[in-house]
Amino acid sequence: MSGRVIVITSGKGGVGKTTASANIGTALAKAGNKVVMIDTDIGLRNLDLLLGLENRIVYTIVDVVEERCKLKQALVKDKKNPNLCLLAAAQTRDKSAVTEEQLKDICEKLKKDYDFILVDCPAGIEQGFQNAVAGATEAIVVTTPEMSAVRDADRIIGLLEAKEEIESYRLLLNRVRPNLIKSKDMMSVEDVVEILSADLIGIIPEDTGIITSTNKGEPIVNDEKSLAGRAYTNVAKRIMGEEVEFMNLEEETSVVAKVKKFFKGLMVKEK
């Protein structure tokens, strides 16, 4: 078996890299793939929290690199899905604890046993980014429809294009709010795609459910009713090579809008 190594990156912080990693990883594993997630955000790790695995971490990637344990020992299995596991980052160290070569080496070893290796990249373009990208052959660039995030994504895409190992990259547009796009207060999906001239792999609507899911340590893809959850499942399907149409977010929300209008109308009448 030779797994695919996909790095999830963005440049700018807070756009949802880690949330995307947790959800795409979980969705891929739910579809029956063997998935390992690597948190490379050493010193500011979060992926374990989002997956609810914090209390299970005994060894981290730094322990593996410094040979205090074997790679297999450091892989924390998910609570629900045995196909999914996490290689956590160390919290008490910094990015310099791991080198590009070492990460490449870890990815090579994991390729043999896993279908997908998702690397959650830290924000920034320094050592942490260089490490995360080192072992990857594909990239998902996460961005939001904001000028600053798009600008940073552009910078990241430039860096990715300069790397020979990265064969392809695709864009994940996060926190999209159809209402704001409609009222021209937010950049549209088309605008972002045009600015970055990159292929889309998914559009994720803004969803308050993300906040609760993060706090619970339960990825939102496990909630089948959630719009964002379904959007992430679609992203996973596209990664696996299926052709899935992009959800029409406007239609999805318009039902809610219609109901709201209906009630508003009622209230006006009563007045």
Add this chain to the structure above:
Amino acid sequence: MIINHDGREKMEKGYIENGFIVDFSNARKTSEIIYELSRILDIPEAQNKQVCLKLGNVSLTQPELTSIKALVESMDSKIEFISTNSPETIDSARALSIEISELENVMEAPDFEMEPAVSPEVENALDKIFGDNDFDKEEDEPQKQVKEIDASQGFIEEEEDDDEETVLMKSEAEKLPTLYIKRTIRSGQSITSDGNLVIIGDVNPGAEIIAKGDITVWGILGGIAHAGAEGNTQARIRALKMNAIQLRIAEVFARRPDGINTPFVQKTNEFIPEEAKTYKKNIIINKLTEN
């Protein structure tokens, strides 16, 4: 403190708060019980303490039990409760309004790692994380283990060599230097002490504190604490509020149950100090209440 029926002191202080269990399940005669009891209660440490009698299959008539009760009271102690399998003894105890208890109730079931395993998947996952050794299985079936302790006569069969080692380990912490820190330990920070470690302040999630000896946190312990890092299984971890993601004592691990695995620490002003220690390769936590 558990004292078995030939009077030999055994480990496990604080097993019952302010009291001890005396095991008479092997006694053959009432006179034997009375003799041993008077000998044990004569030890200075035993005075003004509550006594719990483990009577096993020993049958006691009401007069016999009355005299035992009188003896205990004459020695400035009190029978807290008894445990027995004999119907006659149960009847006698009821008549004297002595509480009857199964011994498993004696040990306060610590609410930390003692949650029963949720599902085989979780169990499986646990094995994968911590390796497949015995300790994990025990951790997954803590209630069962508590019962096992009571059912066996294991208290008596402890090896003496072990005991000496235990005693040495117990006294080790007192001889070590102590690192005293008065601030909040935040995520990503790591404090290591060659001796004991005292922290006045909180230890936030994501922080780790490691000590060769005991660890005492005057605040909320929310990170990872590792006491007895060089193998002292008798090391203790104390905190005003135990909310640790993981506790480690020597080679023994315990993790916070998933049910309360939330990133929020409930701030409260009502603290009941807690102490963690190892017991048969498990970590148990006792609330340090006055009673």
